[in-house]
Amino acid sequence: MSLHNVRLEVMQLLEKKIDTFVDQFLIPIETIWQPTDFLPNSQDENFFEEVRELREIAKDLPYDFWVTLVGDTITEEALPTYESWLMDVEGVDQIEANGWSKWVRNWTSEENRHGDLLNKYLYLSGRVNMREIEITTQHLIADGFDIGTGRDPYKNFVYTSFQELATYVSHNRVAQLAKKYGDNKLSKICKMIAGDEMRHHMAYSEFVNQIFKVDPSEMMLAFQYMMKQKIVMPAQFLRESGEKISSAFESFSDSAQRIGVYTASDYVDIMQKLIDKWEIDKINGLTSEAEKARDYLMKLPARMAKISERLVIPAESQIFKWVEPAKL
Numbered sequence: 001m002s003l004h005n006v007r008l009e010v011m012q013l014l015e016k017k018i019d020t021f022v023d024q025f026l027i028p029i030e031t032i033w034q035p036t037d038f039l040p041n042s043q044d045e046n047f048f049e050e051v052r053e054l055r056e057i058a059k060d061l062p063y064d065f066w067v068t069l070v071g072d073t074i075t076e077e078a079l080p081t082y083e084s085w086l087m088d089v090e091g092v093d094q095i096e097a098n099g100w101s102k103w104v105r106n107w108t109s110e111e112n113r114h115g116d117l118l119n120k121y122l123y124l125s126g127r128v129n130m131r132e133i134e135i136t137t138q139h140l141i142a143d144g145f146d147i148g149t150g151r152d153p154y155k156n157f158v159y160t161s162f163q164e165l166a167t168y169v170s171h172n173r174v175a176q177l178a179k180k181y182g183d184n185k186l187s188k189i190c191k192m193i194a195g196d197e198m199r200h201h202m203a204y205s206e207f208v209n210q211i212f213k214v215d216p217s218e219m220m221l222a223f224q225y226m227m228k229q230k231i232v233m234p235a236q237f238l239r240e241s242g243e244k245i246s247s248a249f250e251s252f253s254d255s256a257q258r259i260g261v262y263t264a265s266d267y268v269d270i271m272q273k274l275i276d277k278w279e280i281d282k283i284n285g286l287t288s289e290a291e292k293a294r295d296y297l298m299k300l301p302a303r304m305a306k307i308s309e310r311l312v313i314p315a316e317s318q319i320f321k322w323v324e325p326a327k328l
Helices: 003-015 018-025 047-058 063-077 079-086 099-125 130-143 153-180 184-214 216-229 249-258 264-277 288-309
Strands: none
Touching: 003 099, 003 153, 003 184, 003 216, 018 099, 018 184, 047 099, 047 184, 063 099, 063 130, 063 153, 063 249, 079 099, 079 130, 079 153, 099 130, 099 184, 153 184, 153 216, 153 264, 184 216, 184 264, 216 288, 264 288
């Protein structure tokens, strides 16, 4: 059988467990939290007082924090790109509405709440230029992205396993910083979002784990491929109004590294966590090519750690149109 046909066969095999995956890793719509649970209620007579309190507390948050929070929000709001990409993966059929399309839609419905909640918080805070943020979000969706996976489900599930854990780290660190600066409301918001991201990471990493059981050599080669080319962030094409594609991403990444929200060492740590989670060193029945791929993967975190130690992050923040220092 061709690689294409084998992958389709494996996806069809896993599809039989979709309902189990949905029940295990996603939460029913009627019981999961919603954005308004964590924000001032506009129907409440105390609404304006609560908004004033939110805005007062937000004044104490530093510049790089705001840049990172805005970048995280824009990344979450580019959800249409991520759903359309996953809907085109081999084995996902939105025409016949198979089990995999059910998964993607239900996953999307949970993820959609994140951008909605963060956007509303930013709007109420009064500390950012919402129009500039909206322009960047529209650019990011219009520009799309290329995560290097093609339509290959194996590569896509490696990417989502990695990316969901990276997003958990980012939101969880923002939650810790917000608490440190006295914004308990924002801390709780980011902690709830982080919890969703961890569940989603557990789901996608379980998909990979299941594939390793039935097609270990090809899954190993797909894992190696993604680690060799490196995991690009969903917001890799980030740009502000009037700028070129990707012009803002590096500076946003620098801000996140300066305040310790997401760093090069976190990237290496996530790589090691995936190697450990999938017990790469214990997988049997590999082809000689896949054995070499395994050897490469086992040594990679140590190599990457040495490289990450040499990275130099600029001490000064770039001034973004999203966040104007004079308004802080």
